[in-house]
Amino acid sequence: MxxxxxxxxxxxxxxGRPLRPPFKNPIHTTDIAYALCLYREGQYQVELYVCxxxxxxxxxxxxxxxxxxxxxxxxxxxxKDNGEFVDLSQYQKPKENGAHMLLGxxxxxxxxxxxxxLRIGNTGGAFLIFEHWxxxxxxxxxxxxxxxxxxxxxAKTIEASHVANG
Amino acid sequence: MWQxxxxxxxxxxxxGFPLRPPFENPVFYTDNAMSLCLFREGQFQVELYITEPHSTSxxxxxxxxxxxFVYLTGNIQFNxxxxxNPDASQWQYAKDNGAHALFGKTVSSPDGIPHWLLxxxxGGAFLSFEHWxxxxxxxxxTNWEGEPVGEVHAEILNK
Numbered sequence: 001m002x003x004x005x006x007x008x009x010x011x012x013x014x015x016g017r018p019l020r021p022p023f024k025n026p027i028h029t030t031d032i033a034y035a036l037c038l039y040r041e042g043q044y045q046v047e048l049y050v051c052x053x054x055x056x057x058x059x060x061x062x063x064x065x066x067x068x069x070x071x072x073x074x075x076x077x078x079x080k081d082n083g084e085f086v087d088l089s090q091y092q093k094p095k096e097n098g099a100h101m102l103l104g105x106x107x108x109x110x111x112x113x114x115x116x117x118l119r120i121g122n123t124g125g126a127f128l129i130f131e132h133w134x135x136x137x138x139x140x141x142x143x144x145x146x147x148x149x150x151x152x153x154x155a156k157t158i159e160a161s162h163v164a165n166g
Numbered sequence: 167m168w169q170x171x172x173x174x175x176x177x178x179x180x181x182g183f184p185l186r187p188p189f190e191n192p193v194f195y196t197d198n199a200m201s202l203c204l205f206r207e208g209q210f211q212v213e214l215y216i217t218e219p220h221s222t223s224x225x226x227x228x229x230x231x232x233x234x235f236v237y238l239t240g241n242i243q244f245n246x247x248x249x250x251n252p253d254a255s256q257w258q259y260a261k262d263n264g265a266h267a268l269f270g271k272t273v274s275s276p277d278g279i280p281h282w283l284l285x286x287x288x289g290g291a292f293l294s295f296e297h298w299x300x301x302x303x304x305x306x307x308t309n310w311e312g313e314p315v316g317e318v319h320a321e322i323l324n325k
Binding site: 016017018019020021022023024026027029033034035036040048050051052053072073074093094095097098099100101103123124125126 | 182183184185186187188189190192193194195199200201202206214216217218238239240259260261263264265266267269288289290291
């Protein structure tokens with residue numbers, strides 16, 4: 001059905017964005033964002049992240065997880081390869097239908113080895129992240145995290161996940 | 167297009183959960199939950215709520231708003247004043263396809279009927295379909311009558 005994360009993203013969108021949050025490990029929270037897994041099948045899943053205003057994640061990566069993100073709304077800035085944030089301020093405006101100008105725009109595929117960070121402006125924001133977990137069962141990229149943590153709540157969430165999932 | 171919140175809910179679900187978060191007022195948070203408006207059109211909107219484990223909301227209403235909740239996942243006990251509120255803990259298991267046994271179940275909460283939530287250790291997520299009858303939709307987090315969830319929520323309500 002799909003052999004890589006981009007194929008999974010295209011399938012999910014074309015299939016009408018099927019909503020089927022799993023019973024197991026559906027929700028993960030940190031100091032700056034809450035995540036809900038919208039759909040999980042085999043080694044693939046899509047998580048929705050809702051982010052608090054005026055926050056930022058440290059640089060980090062998710063080894064073994066190929067991912068691609070999709071912008072939903074709000075004031076979000078992702079880093080480029082050089083670690084600098086992309087200035088998206090020119091796109092902070094609505095379309096005629098009231099949606100954000102950047103709704104549906106994708107962020108390039110990350111093979112799991114590329115460090116990245118996220119900065120959220122004063123409106124908060126939300127995005128989807130499509131994931132292909134290549135060598136383990138999917139949980140959440142919140143808990144599968146290499147790098148400095150977001151804060152104490154993030155640390156507790158990772159600890160709880162390790163207790164529950166080994 | 168829709169006359170009631172139930173008509174809007176049914177339309178939205180049949181359409182395949184269209185994702186069109188608005189530019190204006192899309193995200194809100196309290197001490198134990200975050201919301202994202204997934205779709206807003208006229209006086210109707212649907213918000214996704216994601217709640218932390220072991221969180222509760224005190225009894226409250228959303229004046230001028232008819233609501234209908236749709237269960238997504240997690241351990242959530244919806245309670246409406248004057249109604250039978252069956253213990254949701256008996257349905258804390260997965261269906262064959264991996265979804266929660268309560269996924270898709272709905273509870274209507276008409277304007278003026280107090281309601282409250284109890285969330286278990288798993289946290290929870292649900293959709294809140296809303297018909298704002300006399301003002302433009304923002305978030306039921308801010309259109310709240312009753313004791314706030316906590317200090318963060320109280321600050322939002324006082325703005």
